[in-house]
Amino acid sequence: MDSGTNPHIEDPSSLRKRTRFNLKCSSAEGSCQFNHTVESSGDMMERYASWGLATVEAIQLPSTPAVVTADYRASSRGCAGMFVGNSPAILKVCRAIERVAPANVSVVLTGESGCGKEVMARALHAASTRSRQRFVAINCAAIPETLLESELFGYERGAFTGAVKQTVGKIEHAHRGTLFLDEIGDLPLSLQAKLLRFLQERVVERLGGRKEIEVDVRVVCATHRDLHKLLQEGSFREDLYYRLAEISVHIPPLRDRVGDAVLMARHFLAQYSGTQNRPIKGFSTAALSALDAYSWPGNVRELQNRVKRAVIMADGQQIGPEDLDLTPAPDQPPELDLRLCRELVERTVLQRALARADGNLSLAARMIGVSRPTLYDLLRQHGMRT
Ligand SMILES: Nc1ncnc2c1ncn2[C@@H]1O[C@H](COP(=O)(O)OP(=O)(O)OP(=O)(O)O)[C@@H](O)[C@H]1O
Numbered sequence: 001m002d003s004g005t006n007p008h009i010e011d012p013s014s015l016r017k018r019t020r021f022n023l024k025c026s027s028a029e030g031s032c033q034f035n036h037t038v039e040s041s042g043d044m045m046e047r048y049a050s051w052g053l054a055t056v057e058a059i060q061l062p063s064t065p066a067v068v069t070a071d072y073r074a075s076s077r078g079c080a081g082m083f084v085g086n087s088p089a090i091l092k093v094c095r096a097i098e099r100v101a102p103a104n105v106s107v108v109l110t111g112e113s114g115c116g117k118e119v120m121a122r123a124l125h126a127a128s129t130r131s132r133q134r135f136v137a138i139n140c141a142a143i144p145e146t147l148l149e150s151e152l153f154g155y156e157r158g159a160f161t162g163a164v165k166q167t168v169g170k171i172e173h174a175h176r177g178t179l180f181l182d183e184i185g186d187l188p189l190s191l192q193a194k195l196l197r198f199l200q201e202r203v204v205e206r207l208g209g210r211k212e213i214e215v216d217v218r219v220v221c222a223t224h225r226d227l228h229k230l231l232q233e234g235s236f237r238e239d240l241y242y243r244l245a246e247i248s249v250h251i252p253p254l255r256d257r258v259g260d261a262v263l264m265a266r267h268f269l270a271q272y273s274g275t276q277n278r279p280i281k282g283f284s285t286a287a288l289s290a291l292d293a294y295s296w297p298g299n300v301r302e303l304q305n306r307v308k309r310a311v312i313m314a315d316g317q318q319i320g321p322e323d324l325d326l327t328p329a330p331d332q333p334p335e336l337d338l339r340l341c342r343e344l345v346e347r348t349v350l351q352r353a354l355a356r357a358d359g360n361l362s363l364a365a366r367m368i369g370v371s372r373p374t375l376y377d378l379l380r381q382h383g384m385r386t
């Protein structure tokens with residue numbers, strides 16, 4: 001990690017000697033604490049920085065465990081994973097990933113297209129004990145069945161026409177590291193049997209070869225398809241599923257990550273205005289409302305594309321909803337109007353209390369902790385009593 005990527009660390013080499021510390025990740029929505037014993041806290045911070053979840057803000061030590069405060073929001077800067085997010089929904093996923101990362105279990109990541117499954121798989125690898133080894137990814141949907149087998153298992157010279165030299169497959173290549181099988185739901189049945197055999201025996205045989213080669217990999221898979229449905233249809237083997245999905249983590253779609261669209265849009269704006277050399281200052285208020293209100297069927301990838309296009313095409317120094325090709329949202333979205341929200345909550349509480357008290361106003365007033373005259377006033381205000 002270079003100190004330039006993290007404004008809070010001036011001399012990372014000075015942190016190398018410490019051996020045990022706590023990492024506390026906090027955000028407006030909450031915080032979580034990780035305890036680690038590592039070779040050096042420098043390693044740990046590199047790992048978190050590459051994972052993209054930690055910007056180190058405060059460090060104590062060397063003799064006592066340090067408390068390192070990390071902010072998921074700021075974490076996006078200068079890291080390979082480029083992880084951005086601060087919603088309760090995504091923080092929950094982060095905690096799950098953090099918990100499963102050190103355990104040597106296979107993980108299936110599910111979620112809609114473009115929601116960040118590969119980003120999370122890389123984060124998982126970076127937070128695991130295999131982080132210094134390879135992360136080898138293969139997209140099972142993008143490669144024809146015949147080629148996929150040789151890609152996965154490798155081949156010996158002369159195994160088939162065109163096999164001019166011995167070639168190591170992806171599984172073998174990932175030895176000691178992580179093998180990421182993307183779009184696992186699209187793996188043909190014939191290869192499912194072979195993959196299952198590998199997972200049971202932990203050995204591969206290259207095509208045209210006779211030697212069994214021992215391979216130690218952690219398998220992480222991803223799919224946007226409903227694996228349970230594929231199991232029922234018979235297009236995915238149940239025995240393979242249970243080998244692959246020792247732990248399953250669902251990544252929520254962007255529309256369910258409250259506030260993340262704006263956070264990410266700002267992140268991508270900063271990124272693209274730099275790479276595209278366009279001096280865009282920010283988003284207009286209308287653009288921010290539109291970003292919040294849109295349902296993002298294409299998830300983070302769609303957001304990324306819209307911001308990129310807006311940075312290139314915008315006329316002014318500020319991006320408006322039209323630059324993002326989004327319809328302007330109402331000036332004040334109802335969920336941000338405190339008065340409306342209060343009214344709604346009050347009305348709901350009154351209705352529930354009256355129902356539970358079976359119309360007995362004294363009892364209803366006691367239930368919601370107000371006096372009887374106050375309850376009368378409230379009922380009148382909400383038009384529930386004349
Ligand atoms: N939390 C995030 N922070 C920053 N960028 C993200 C985040 N999640 C996803 N991205 C970016 O969005 C794009 C799509 O992410 P990714 O490829 O991980 O999605 P996916 O779920 O694997 O999609 P698909 O199902 O289409 O393969 C990538 O360019 C990735 O860098």
Ligand SMILES: [Mg+2]
Nearest residue numbers: 117118182222
């Ligand atoms: Mg993917």
